[in-house]
Amino acid sequence: MASLTSVYQIQSSSFLYYKNKKPQFSISQPISIFFSPRTSLEFRRMPRKEGVIVLATTEAAEKSKKRHPGESKGFVEEMRFVAMRLHTRDQAKEGEKEVKQPEERAVTKWEPTVDGYLRFLIDSKVVYDTLEKIVQQASYPYYAEFKNTGLERSASLAKDLEWFKEQGYTIPEPSSPGLAYAHYLTDLSQNDPQAFICHFYNIYFAHSAGGRMIGKKIADQLLNNKALEFYKWDGDLSQLLQNVRDKLNKVAQEWTREEKNHCLEETEKSFKLSGEILRLILS
Incomplete structure (x- = not known):
């Protein structure tokens, strides 16, 4: 979906x-x-x-021939543009994606369940745990740029899962979507850093936007308007995001055009794997 x-x-x-x-x-x-x-x-x-x-032929002219949408504003804008194109026109004005599969159609009936939401939360925690571990270990030096950005979600998710447990809910074990994505991220982080950065960007930035919208719907329908820690940040979120944008742009300045393109090409895979976890809400 x-x-x-x-x-x-x-x-x-x-x-x-x-x-x-x-x-x-x-x-x-x-x-x-x-x-x-x-x-x-x-x-x-x-x-x-x-x-x-x-x-x-000047060097500037050579670069202008290969200019990508958003390039003049920095590489993060390139990533944002590619991500928006993967939406349908109904979802975003920049959207170009054609609906081909049944799961790509818009959800006409939103019926989340607490059990499904718990599966989503526990699989999300596996992914965020993995991201934070990768950044801390920094197998590539520039991963260390992304330590303690303020966007980390693992601790917040742990608090939320504990709250659900106190309410009498059984916390499920992580399932295939989350475990598979975590394994994939670990492999990318060691062997394909540009692709890993694509996932890092899309996971954190998507949660800060559409993720919050989903969280509000869940709170309204299932949790008696309980605001979960997963959707709270210490400090000004817009500034936290800008700080990470600046770091991402700084890292990408050292990449070749081919490496940047490779990063962008990973966007669709990121959407697919995140989507498999998100669909758990409706399971």
Whole structure:
């Protein structure tokens, strides 16, 4: 149910010129239509600088030819643009995704259950635990940039699960969607850092937007308007997000264009895996 998940000029400055000076030559015999065998021609070489074709293309022009949507604002804007394109037009004005599978259709009847929501919370905790562990271990040095950003959710989820337990609910074991995503993130973090950063961005930023909307619906329908810690942050959330944007842009400045493209290409996979966890709410 990707629809539920999603709640969550080419320029060049080249120039070409040619100095139009014909080669100089002299003929030792009077010229006629046909040259006789005794006729000899002398061609005098022109100075190299006077007959050269100059093609100048600036580095800026090369970059502008490959400019990606949002690139002028930083790499995070590129990631945001790609993510928004994976929405349908009904979900976002930038949306381009066509609905092809039944699970991609909009949810017409929203009927969450507490049991389903608990499965969603416990699988989400597995994913956030994994993200925080990866950042702390920092197998790639720049992962350390994302320690203690204020966006971490594991501790908040632990408090919420404890609250549910106190209310008499049985906390389920983590299920396949969460475990599979956690395993995938661990593998990416060690072998494919650009792809890992794509997931890091989408998980945290989606939760801060569409995730909060879902949380409010759940609170209204199932929890008597109880506000869970999962949807609370210490400090100004917009500033916390901006701080992480700045760090992500800083990291991506060291990447090649190919590495950036590879990161962007992982967005759809991120949506798919997050969506499988989100669907647990309706299970």
